[in-house]
Amino acid sequence: MSETSNELPATVLSNTKPQADAKPQAETKPLSDTKPQAETNPLSEEELDQLDAWWRAANYLSVGQIYLLDNPLLRRPLSRDDIKPRLLGHWGTTPGLNFVYAHLNRAIRQRDLDTIFVAGPGHGGPGVVAGAYLDGTYSEIYSGIDRTVDGMRKLFRQFSFPGGIPSHAAPETPGSIHEGGELGYALSHAYGAAFDNPNLLVAAVVGDGEAETGPLATAWHSNKFLNPKTDGVVLPILHLNGYKIANPTVLARIPESELLELMRGYGYTPYLVSGGFDGEDPREVHKRMAATLDEILDRIAEIKAAAESGDLVDRPAWPMLILRTPKGWTCPKEIDGHPAENNWRSHQVPLADARDTEAHTRLLESWLQSYRPQELFEESGAPVPLIASHAPEGDRRMSANPVANGGLLRRDLRLPDFRDYAVEVPAPGETVAEATRVLGGWLRDVMAENPHDFRLFGPDETASNRLQDVYEVTGKQWNAEYWPIDSDNHLAPSGRVMEVLSEHQCQGWLEGYLLTGRHGVLNSYEAFIHIVDSMFNQHAKWLKSARDIPWRRPVASLNYLLSSHVWRQDHNGASHQDPGFIDHVMNKKADIVRVYLPFDANTLLSTYDHCLRSVDYVNVVVAGKQPSPNWLSMPDAIAHCTRGIGVFDWAGTERDGEEPDVVLGCAGDIPTLEVLAAADILRRRLPDLAVRVVNVVDLMRLQSEGEHPHGLNDREYDALFTTDKPVIFAYHGYPWLIHRLTYRRAGHDNLHVRGYKEEGTTTTPFDMVMLNDLDRYHLVIDVLDRVPGLAAREAAFRQEMVDARLHARQYTRDHGEDIPEVAEWRWGGGARSTRIDTTGGDND
């Protein structure tokens, strides 16, 4: 499979079906039309037979997966022992997914479409697996599960079985970029896949349960961010089967007129297909679906052609399909006197005691036989030619499309040499920079060098996070209305920056973009990245599973850049303070997650270069955006970041060959600043005290080597932190994380961590660190208190530090800003001409 599938001829999305009736472009219909359901039947009898046979086969295979251990083709009467002892999995959504898949296959073959399938409804696993099996892809990838009776038996057995596959689309599913476990992200993933894939059609089935989630409800608006020419097409298929687990769904229970208004309000042209109710022959529904899908694809081709030719000016009202079919379509109408088909009761396993109740065993058998398997599969077990030939060819199969195994298409980024962007650091702390702004300069050139496969995502915070230099080479992609004033908004019909005030959208788009072989960064405020905690979970789980699947190729890492962090929320107050995303991330498997805390511009550059080269990780980088001292020259920064942890020789007062009296550890920009300020006080006031300063950029270095691949071995750790000297550790986040990372270390009992304790309100920068006992004065007090005998010997000095804190606190209350000795402090004494602090806070 080639890397060029996104360079296919632009005709791919054009109408090339045999009975082409596409209007010439000049006759393009007004783009805001709303289409009711089609009334003509485009299907020949042979095509109809084929569609229906394929659908029956997929349904048969789906039911088989849920129930059968053996006897896959019912070549003997179904017996208790043929049925799984624990009936797991989900039927309800599956026949609808199979129906859509069947019709897409026809369209792909007729129009040579480049298409992937996103199965949004929860637990549609049996369906997408059945589709991949009928495509032949499944057997190509999993050789044991071949197209024989025995292969089918294995296919059935593995489903929701110990050591097998889960009940939803998953990394194990060929053709999937979307896990069907946690709901809400189907459309965001679909749009993420479509960006920069101009010839791709992403068919995204949205379940009406999923449609109730917040992330899905806003994801419809993705169409305002899609460029009709340079991006691909998303066809949302809202599948109304009426029920979720145990309730009707909202969108199935509003008047059709209201639903159509909602979809038009979201900016789509809705098309309707409804059928299969009250025993309607599915063949009739096939006809309507085929006709409607043809109309939709014609319309898409028209829009793409108009975009291609430049005739399309306004945002098009892209088609979307509303498909209304019964939940559990084709399962028994009633079971034990309760409705099953077209009812929430068919959500999971409609015949829960098929193994233990003879009547249910027989009902299951007749249900399976209702698909007439003898017509669908050869004696060998292989699908009959009518069905096998319904699959598109090669990579055109949705289950084999390389876009859905993005690692196949991923190319390394062209990365400008980050050393060229270094800030000058004649001596530690001598110069000042906004770290993220410096990174923005490099990201600008990353974008310029990689104009088709790198994007920056953010919830309206890219400029607030000081990355605005990227606008020198690109814009914020925007396809809603433009106003004259927008000339200075950096909006553009096609651009590398994606901004929408929804962390869910940003994350979902980025995931879709990465899983289809591209690269990207999500920048966000640190506190609010918790909004996507659960999405991170699911992506990390995807990466973990995908690593163990040989045919899945590595994808680019998901890179977070978290700024506007907990320590600098001057006017935003407590609501904007939360460093706990790091803690959340740390729960996931060590081979997936990386956390970096670069503390100045050069360390941030070095760190990010590393992140953009990596694959299959989630990299969390927390960095400051405010003017702040630069501590390391670029050569030193590279050396330090390569080690991930190290001693600041220049800051300590150790004597060669002797262990220090105390170790000051730090991780994060503000903790590093405060530790250095404390070290500065100590070296001036207690020159005989042997102080070592250790900085941690790569948080994983603190863990044991057995816990994380980056972990230091105990000898290395002890060499840095000693085994018995007090360690005062100033940490960016919640202090217990440092304890958790180090509790197995020899010196752990001597480790005292200062971090964020959920104490913060409207304040100044220094007041904020004082509130949490992380300030330089308190760190000095900690040293005095922890080094044996020192507090008693230096009681006056200790009191001076206590007084200094009180004075600093009172000063902020009186003046509304930090005391000059702090604001103007610089390493090595003397005041800096420019204040480190600025008058403004975050932009949010």
Add this chain to the structure above:
Amino acid sequence: MSETSNELPATVLSNTKPQADAKPQAETKPLSDTKPQAETNPLSEEELDQLDAWWRAANYLSVGQIYLLDNPLLRRPLSRDDIKPRLLGHWGTTPGLNFVYAHLNRAIRQRDLDTIFVAGPGHGGPGVVAGAYLDGTYSEIYSGIDRTVDGMRKLFRQFSFPGGIPSHAAPETPGSIHEGGELGYALSHAYGAAFDNPNLLVAAVVGDGEAETGPLATAWHSNKFLNPKTDGVVLPILHLNGYKIANPTVLARIPESELLELMRGYGYTPYLVSGGFDGEDPREVHKRMAATLDEILDRIAEIKAAAESGDLVDRPAWPMLILRTPKGWTCPKEIDGHPAENNWRSHQVPLADARDTEAHTRLLESWLQSYRPQELFEESGAPVPLIASHAPEGDRRMSANPVANGGLLRRDLRLPDFRDYAVEVPAPGETVAEATRVLGGWLRDVMAENPHDFRLFGPDETASNRLQDVYEVTGKQWNAEYWPIDSDNHLAPSGRVMEVLSEHQCQGWLEGYLLTGRHGVLNSYEAFIHIVDSMFNQHAKWLKSARDIPWRRPVASLNYLLSSHVWRQDHNGASHQDPGFIDHVMNKKADIVRVYLPFDANTLLSTYDHCLRSVDYVNVVVAGKQPSPNWLSMPDAIAHCTRGIGVFDWAGTERDGEEPDVVLGCAGDIPTLEVLAAADILRRRLPDLAVRVVNVVDLMRLQSEGEHPHGLNDREYDALFTTDKPVIFAYHGYPWLIHRLTYRRAGHDNLHVRGYKEEGTTTTPFDMVMLNDLDRYHLVIDVLDRVPGLAAREAAFRQEMVDARLHARQYTRDHGEDIPEVAEWRWGGGARSTRIDTTGGDND
């Protein structure tokens, strides 16, 4: 003010304005009308003068808060020193909020409305504070900030100032139930407040930035869950000022026709008010706004009357208002050649260097003077009578409405005696129950006893979590369409159960419900509660702040019931496995959060009784829903839960007066089961080994008493766990949490924790614990390996355990279910007649 405000006469929402022109009920207009903007002016000149003066005063006070340290009424020329050194806060959204507040005040006075105000847009703090100050409420609550010149100076100074108040609505803000820090929850909170408050009008301003978030995008659908008769009314006011931080907003940049369709599609009747652009006189906008608000309130009164009389059958298309005004309305048109008013540049502080640039100081002065403060405030600093009299009276003031200080209205729940719901436990493990199902029986009667102020919220999982007994006394409130088949769906126009497939909605509704003085429970799958991690954060921060605000009265705790937990996701696979919400919760302040792990039916009952009696906490309760052994009789359960931690004497083999050889700790239902099974093996096979079993229900007991109010002191802890014996601890979640809670304990170096290690896939219950080394056999191996000398002495026994695991693993692979000796195991030997395991998995 009283506890009876939700029992006001039903006429409150009726049209009682003097110039009443409400149609008699028989002439009720069709309920799906869409209204354009009103064209008549209902305002007398005096009313118009009053509205405009109030609005100018609120704007003046808002600008003053952002900029001024002193000279609050400009009684001398504005000088540099009058201006804050750090200019923080946000202007952009504020004039719009003030505009809405002004008009609501008029309506409240004219119609005697019972109204609260939800300020959704980010950082509208200056506005809501100004409103409360003009209402007089602010000075009543904060006596130092009185209605004098000096009080105004303090009002200004405290805003976004060290030790002061944040830049958004917050607990400190009178009348607020909604923090404006993290965006997306305004409408959910508003609907939560409206439930069971039939005479309440919740005016919810939704910012067009916020409207892009997922939670807000789905919250519009809350109208399908509101009962027009028994609940109050939410009036959403979508405020389109066109920009978020640095970008235009989506809803401001779609055609008006599309926006109207969207709102109609969401089920509302949209009304439009637009104005203030291109220098239009605000007085003209006042007229349109007043007329439109009158129409809206007339319409609401009609709907309420129709609902009251029973004439309303279908869901009404409630009015909503689209208000389009310039961002930063009334600030300077241009600053330094850039547009300010009606531009994203007015989002935060339009004149960022007002202190340091003389021209900007003068511009700020003229901006302030443009509101003509001398007309607005007396010599004393008090608002002139025209303005003061614009405030409604007493509790009718939105800033003084007791609904927004819900603790004032909260009444204790009538709780049936949970002991009456106990399951019989003749001996440990002798009987089996589904813990959450037993709890459901009690919750049913809680609902019956508290029909107006207790609700159960869940994302379509109430029955899946086995709480379906509640449907014996109530239904799932549903005001979308009903179909004939719904007779067995437990849907009802008015009911105590709120189910929608959105954790965000559930959480937001519950928060709104609690903060307005009621009680509730949110039940969810454990893994997916991470979806609301960030909402939990914000609610916890609210509670923390509110505790320090004397006039805020305690509200009912936010109670989570997390079931379908990590260990029982048999067919759902890894996507449904995540016990990390506990870790997330633990980062918040100890005086806010409680985590309980009841391990059987009786301990769950006892725990939940405690939770429903508590206030101002977040209680996280994780419990099983599968059939599982009952370990403790109710008296024992009560004693154990009261202690929160304790020794299972019956399970151990200690000799009186001697320390055990090993401690087996457990927390959570599955870990407790496996520990007891391990203890059972040990007592039979190594009867001389002194084993102690310690169970933890209240996780906080493990922490030091200095860390958490529930923490054991070291003596108590050591008495349970010893200081030097090996402790093998089987824990429900990620193992490092136990280390984090105990790292200061003497015996910590001997503590070995088994928990979830992110190893799980499609499996059986016992296979799942084996994958994570938490199974009985592995726990026995742990004991053998940790008790000095034991492994060598019992090498054959150890090998037997290793073989047992391999055999059990292989058995599941072969048979798809757990080995009988595990599935049928019972305490004390012998097989149980009923298997503990069931064939089904979770319903999801």
